[in-house]
Amino acid sequence: MKKTTVSWTVLLGVCFVMAMSFPAWGAKTIKIGVIGPMNFVQGKGHWNGAVMAMEKINARGGIQVGNKKMKIKLVKADSNEFLNVMDATNAMELILTRDKVDFIVGGFRSEAVLAMQDIAMDYKKIFIGCGAAHPKLCLRVAGDYKRYKYFFRGTPFNSRYLVKTCFIQMATVGAILKKVLNIPKVKVAIVAEKAMWVDPMIKAAQGFIPKMGMEVVGTWRPSAVATDVTAELSAVQRTGAHMIFTTFSSSVGIPFARQAGELEVPAVQVGINVEAQKDGFWKATQGMGNYVMTLNTYCRDVEANVLTKPFVETYIKRFGEVPTYTADTYAAIVYNLAPAIEQAGTLDADKLIPIMETREYLSPGGTVGYLKDAEGRHLHDLKWGPGYLTSLGVQWQDGKLKGVWPNRWKASKDAPAITYKGIVPYKIPPWVIKKYKK
Amino acid sequence: MILDIIISGLISGSIYALLAIGFSLIFGVARIINIAHTAFYMVASYCIYFGTHKLGLHPIWGMMAAVILVTLFGLICYKLFIDPIREHEAAVLIGTIAMAIAMQEIMLLIFTGDYLSVPSLIGGYLKIFDVKVFYQQVLTFGMALLILAALWALLMKTRLGLAIRSTAEDREVANLMGMNESRVAMITMGISVGLAALTGAVIVPLTTLSPFMWMHPLIMMMAVVVLGGLGSIKGSFVGAYILGFAEAMVVFLAPMGAYLKGSVALSIMILVLLIRPEGLFGVAFEEER
Numbered sequence: 163m164k165k166t167t168v169s170w171t172v173l174l175g176v177c178f179v180m181a182m183s184f185p186a187w188g189a190k191t192i193k194i195g196v197i198g199p200m201n202f203v204q205g206k207g208h209w210n211g212a213v214m215a216m217e218k219i220n221a222r223g224g225i226q227v228g229n230k231k232m233k234i235k236l237v238k239a240d241s242n243e244f245l246n247v248m249d250a251t252n253a254m255e256l257i258l259t260r261d262k263v264d265f266i267v268g269g270f271r272s273e274a275v276l277a278m279q280d281i282a283m284d285y286k287k288i289f290i291g292c293g294a295a296h297p298k299l300c301l302r303v304a305g306d307y308k309r310y311k312y313f314f315r316g317t318p319f320n321s322r323y324l325v326k327t328c329f330i331q332m333a334t335v336g337a338i339l340k341k342v343l344n345i346p347k348v349k350v351a352i353v354a355e356k357a358m359w360v361d362p363m364i365k366a367a368q369g370f371i372p373k374m375g376m377e378v379v380g381t382w383r384p385s386a387v388a389t390d391v392t393a394e395l396s397a398v399q400r401t402g403a404h405m406i407f408t409t410f411s412s413s414v415g416i417p418f419a420r421q422a423g424e425l426e427v428p429a430v431q432v433g434i435n436v437e438a439q440k441d442g443f444w445k446a447t448q449g450m451g452n453y454v455m456t457l458n459t460y461c462r463d464v465e466a467n468v469l470t471k472p473f474v475e476t477y478i479k480r481f482g483e484v485p486t487y488t489a490d491t492y493a494a495i496v497y498n499l500a501p502a503i504e505q506a507g508t509l510d511a512d513k514l515i516p517i518m519e520t521r522e523y524l525s526p527g528g529t530v531g532y533l534k535d536a537e538g539r540h541l542h543d544l545k546w547g548p549g550y551l552t553s554l555g556v557q558w559q560d561g562k563l564k565g566v567w568p569n570r571w572k573a574s575k576d577a578p579a580i581t582y583k584g585i586v587p588y589k590i591p592p593w594v595i596k597k598y599k600k
Numbered sequence: 601m602i603l604d605i606i607i608s609g610l611i612s613g614s615i616y617a618l619l620a621i622g623f624s625l626i627f628g629v630a631r632i633i634n635i636a637h638t639a640f641y642m643v644a645s646y647c648i649y650f651g652t653h654k655l656g657l658h659p660i661w662g663m664m665a666a667v668i669l670v671t672l673f674g675l676i677c678y679k680l681f682i683d684p685i686r687e688h689e690a691a692v693l694i695g696t697i698a699m700a701i702a703m704q705e706i707m708l709l710i711f712t713g714d715y716l717s718v719p720s721l722i723g724g725y726l727k728i729f730d731v732k733v734f735y736q737q738v739l740t741f742g743m744a745l746l747i748l749a750a751l752w753a754l755l756m757k758t759r760l761g762l763a764i765r766s767t768a769e770d771r772e773v774a775n776l777m778g779m780n781e782s783r784v785a786m787i788t789m790g791i792s793v794g795l796a797a798l799t800g801a802v803i804v805p806l807t808t809l810s811p812f813m814w815m816h817p818l819i820m821m822m823a824v825v826v827l828g829g830l831g832s833i834k835g836s837f838v839g840a841y842i843l844g845f846a847e848a849m850v851v852f853l854a855p856m857g858a859y860l861k862g863s864v865a866l867s868i869m870i871l872v873l874l875i876r877p878e879g880l881f882g883v884a885f886e887e888e889r
Contacts, residue, residue: 201713244713245812356859382851385859387816389807393608393851394858396731400604413715416808420717425725425732437715446717446808 191235192225192509194499195263196491197253197278198270200240203440204293207488208268210481211292212236215495225500228507234495237261243274244412250274254281263287264509265499267316267491271411272296272359283309288511288518290316290494293487295324296359300543304535311515314542316498317459317490317527318553323546325363325370327457328433331555331567332407333374335432335455338588339404343598348376351403351429353394353418355386360409367407379403386412394418395427404598408433408456416446423450428597430590431455432555441483444561453591455557455566459487459527464554464565464584466528473526484563493525527551548573548580559589603729605848611737613844614744615803619817620824620836621751622795628831629768630785632682633693638814638821639700640793644670644800645809646707649718659721663801667794674793678786686785700814707811720805740802747795748837754791764788768831820862827869829879838880843868 196212198205216234219225224233239257242249251274257263258281266282269275270293279299282289289312291299297320302310318324336348350371354360364381371378379401382394391414398406406429410418415437422431435456437443443451462484465471473492477485485492502517503509519540522531528551533543544551555567566588570579623637644666651662681699685691722735755761767774767784775781807813824843828835846868847861854860872880 199713201708203714380855382855383857383859385862387812388859389813389816390612392611392734392737393604393848394855396604396608397852397855399732413808413810416715416717421734424720424723424734442714446715448717448719 190230190232192227192232192265192503193235193237193261193263194495195237195239195254195257195261195266195268197239197241197250197257197266197268198293198488199242199244200238201242202244203442203486204270204436204488205240205268207486208270208292208491209236209238210477211485211489211492212267212495214477214480214489215492215500218496219500226504226507227509237263239268241269241274241278243269243271247271247274247277251277251281254278258282258285258287266290267292267494267499268488269293270488271357272299273357275299279310279313283312286312286511288312288314288499288514290314290491290498292316292491292494293318294359295319295321297322297362297543300533300541301535303542304537304539307540311540311542312511314498314518314532315544316494317487317544319544319546319551321359321363322366323544324434324457324553325366326546327553327555328363328407328409329367329370329374330571331455331457332371332376332405332432334555334567334569334571335430335588336374336376336405338590339430339598342590343404343595345404345598348405349379349401349403350376350405350407351379351398351401352381352407352409353398354381354383354407354409355388355412355414356383357386357411359411363409371407376405384414384418386410386414388414389417390421391418392421392425395422395425398429399425399427403429404594405429406431406433408435410434411436413437416443416451419443419451419454420447421450423447423452423454426591426593428594430594433457436486438558439486439556439563441563443563444558449561451558452560453558453589455555455588458554458556458563459490460485461554461556461563461565461584464556464582466526466552466554466582467524469524469526487527490525490527493527493530497523497525498530527553548577552580554582555588557588559586603731605845605852607728607731607733608848608851609841609845611733611741611844612847613841614741615799615840616817616820616824616844617837617840618740618744618747618799618802619796619821620828620840621748621833622792622799623821624825624828624831624833624836625751625795626788626792627825628833629764629788630686631689632686632785632789633689633696634682634789634792635693635696635818636677636700636703637696637792637796638818639703640670640674640796641800641803641817642707642809642811642814643673643703644797645718645804645807645813646711648801648804649711649716649809652718653716659719659805662718663721667797667801670797670800671790671794674796675786675790678789678793682789683782683786700818704811704814711809711811713810713812716809717807718804718809721802734806736802736805740806743798743802747798748833751791751795751833760784760787816862820865823866823869827872827879829882832879832881835879835881839869 198208224231239253272294275294415435438456531545647666651657720736824839828839843865850861
């Protein structure tokens with residue numbers, strides 16, 4: 163009798179351990195981990211985009227996986243990556259081991275995403291990066307395909323293309339300055355936060371700006387979290403710069419724009435200022451961020467294709483603000499993961515990868531396709547250019563964020579001019595006009 | 601460029617001085633290393649934001665309310681968390697770190713990590729020898745000088761100041777002479793936190809609010825205090841301007857390394873300490889004691 167009781171107890175114990183160890187057994191949901199700095203706008207974007215995707219997919223009954231429909235369940239993971247990369251790696255480890263997610267979307271800082279990427283690769287889980295721009299993330303895929311093939315870039319395109327788009331936008335604004343203000347040679351000050359993703363962009367900018375017929379008058383690298391940049395602004399003013407090429411993804415974008423506006427620094431700001439992409443920028447700069455221009459993915463009233471407007475308007479209705487680019491977790495789930503799973507009929511990452519790396523599809527930001535390197539190796543990096551993703555140039559104009567680029571943009575001499583629906587003309591700040599107009 | 605460096609240095613030096621003086625005061629009197637000092641400055645900044653943006657108060661009223669509320673909050677924190685462990689310096693150090701992190705997390709919960717700001721008390725700028733300076737910066741500079749003068753008057757010309765100085769000189773003798781040392785420490789804590797809140801009030805229009813905004817000033821404030829000599833108010837004042845000028849010089853002379861301005865300032869502190877381990881005014885302070 164005693165022996166039977168012991169046997170039953172052992173059996174029950176084994177069953178319990180097995181049930182705890184393999185919670186995915188017989189699961190009817192697809193678990194997607196959403197990882198990002200959840201207390202910050204970037205993480206909120208990750209989460210909101212994923213929530214919209216989940217609601218959309220679950221409303222239609224889920225994703226067809228073979229002969230059964232599986233609904234999506236999201237698992238939120240706060241990477242706290244702005245403050246501590248270790249927190250990000252711990253969060254990644256936790257969603258993979260404790261929550262046993264099937265896929266991961268998100269990540270923001272390149273430094274943190276590189277570390278998180280390794281963990282996701284250890285567990286052979288597909289990780290779609292929706293925030294980090296460093297090329298290394300995808301160069302790793304080509305360099306060691308067997309290990310890194312599970313990583314895909316979801317947004318934004320890599321910093322090489324980011325800087326290329328910025329140069330095009332700089333050239334556009336430079337031409338306007340020359341024409342309106344009769345400036346023979348536009349002087350450019352490069353102001354870039356100290357962060358890993360910016361390093362390749364600065365080298366490119368220093369080399370390419372002179373080729374565009376402009377002059378680089380200096381480069382400043384304030385801390386990404388600097389709260390006072392008046393010294394940098396004074397130094398920029400001393401150089402007589404007409405244009406400031408900004409590359410900010412962190413909080414420094416706010417004091418820079420605010421103080422430059424308040425001091426009426428006679429130079430237009432073009433480039434990347436992630437804080438300026440958000441609805442809260444106007445209030446955060448006390449309205450001093452007027453005329454700041456930045457690269458962006460979405461803008462109210464601007465349509466890159468037929469999917470843009472429904473996405474942006476639903477997002478605004480649901481969350482009360484325009485989506486930032488990290489909200490492209492929506493596109494990563496709805497237009498990338500879900501169709502690939504339905505096509506493969508499985509959640510097996512190794513079977514999904516060949517489909518994901520060859521598919522081309524329309525998303526709210528543009529057409530998504532994945533690149534190969536010069537040797538024909540898969541990079542899982544986003545294609546850029548007309549017909550694919552181009553991003554937008556947006557400018558704060560009297561309290562409203564307006565799309566100003568592409569406006570009759572020709573990618574090459576013979577290419578057709580591109581203007582997205584809802585684009586308005588660029589405006590030069592009045593104090594710049596006052597300073598230079600003869 | 602020299603003018604730019606002087607003006608930038610004076611302004612950032614004033615900001616550091618405001619913070620470091622309050623920190624020095626409580627250390628000098630009660631031997632309390634209050635790591636949460638800049639966290640009180642952060643809380644005051646959020647109070648001002650809340651008062652001006654959520655309650656619709658005029659910035660001046662918002663600032664006054666913030667200074668009073670944060671001072672009271674500081675006194676409560678002192679009574680509850682610091683006073684019972686005051687005799688154990690290491691425990692105070694760890695306790696105040698915990699307090700600062702708790703304040704940060706509470707602010708993060710309430711206001712999230714979104715970057716916020718409040719309007720300037722006086723908008724616009726003036727030109728000093730062709731260098732543009734915000735009126736708010738001039739105000740901060742003036743406030744730093746005013747606060748220092750007021751503090752000097754308080755310490756040197758009042759009975760309370762006498763009590764504070766004698767407690768700083770020798771706690772036990774002050775006690776034997778009938779002074780309520782514990783009360784003096786509490787009042788000093790109130791003045792110190794009030795100074796942190798006041799710093800928040802004058803600086804907040806120049807900065808960006810985030811729950812982590814207390815960290816960088818803490819490092820710089822500690823550097824200033826160590827450089828000037830622990831507990832020396834005069835040392836804090838001088839140290840603040842040395843580091844302020846060092847930062848400005850880095851930005852203007854090595855623009856590509858502008859992000860290193862904090863590191864350069866800290867290196868200067870280490871260099872000074874190698875030559876003079878007690879800090880710039882450490883000996884004078886000890887002699888005063």
